[in-house]
Amino acid sequence: MRVFLEEFTRRLPHIRLVPGQRFEYLPNTSFRGPRALWAEWDPAENPERRDPGVLSGGRSFRIGAPVKDDILREVRVAAVAQEAQGIIRVDLADPRGRDLPGWTPGAHIDLVDGEIRRKYSLCGTCGDRRHLTIAILREAEGRGGSAHFHDTPAPGRTLHVAGPRNHFRLDEAADRYTLIAGGIGITPILAMADRLRELGRPYRLIYCGATRARMAFLDRVRRDHGDVLSLQVADEGGRLDLGALPPPEAGHQVYACGPERMLDALEAMAATWPEGALHVEHFNPRSGLLDPDKEHAFEVQLRDSGLTVQVASDQTLLEALTAAGVDVPCDCGEGLCGTCEVQVSGGEIDHRDKVLSRAERAEGRRMMSCCSRAKGKALVLDL
């Protein structure tokens, strides 16, 4: 459809909607759209009447990876405030004052300014359709994105966003919850705490940071969740003792966002917890951490298409498949959403995603192509 629409509008740039028509919508929630849409154009205005060359030659279109990431929404910076030391809060609004898309706790947006694109969790009020609120920590060791957004977002400035998307969903059906936030990891956790408070569900909130001055939303956290809050401030002697956390029982869910060290420790502990009890959100995409020196190349046979694809040590399986013209959809690119799943019929899988359960991994029939790899030298996929 994209190829068709691009070519169609190139050949008929003067096409327009027939004025005065009334639209009747299909009664379908999945493919909602008008039952008919009348368009008109004057053939005398067709570009080939002036330049017959328009008809000759071909155009090449990128076939393969979906273009969801390319769909951006223009937003205006509505307000910027210093939220804590090194952390700003940015409120984004629609430039024409229209409603923005709804979101759920744990959701994030990609904030885009030209070539710079970074993910930020939403931390405003879920029901507020006028604003999307994020908090940005200036990362001294980062790749420059956070510094750019710290230095540039003056109120009134135009930026772009993709999303919201949610790969860190709150399961509202659990019996009780433990929420753990480290530093700027409070952003998705705070939205979850707000929601659990609204639902009247039992939860406890652990918020740790280096100093109070560097802990974002501290007043709001204490005001709205003070009765269930355990505050651990390092320079006051506070320390998050993960070992003291009782293993969750059935129906108890743990959600955590914070430094990698904290999340790694939790993930190690969760090996003995009930399946699916721990949910974590990493700040940094793990797929971006592919270290060619520690990886090995492997070969993939595609059973249905009869192709053999080589995956280099500095390449993900998804990248190799896409480069070979094999279309596998992708969304998060980080092993979080399950979009890039492929079926496996041979070879041993090195699972690195956060999607499959322990039982599904052991079965060895499915893998996430954006991050998981082969343990050995080859895999066979049903592609």
Ligand code: FES
């Ligand atoms: S694209 Fe989301 S898990 Fe691979």
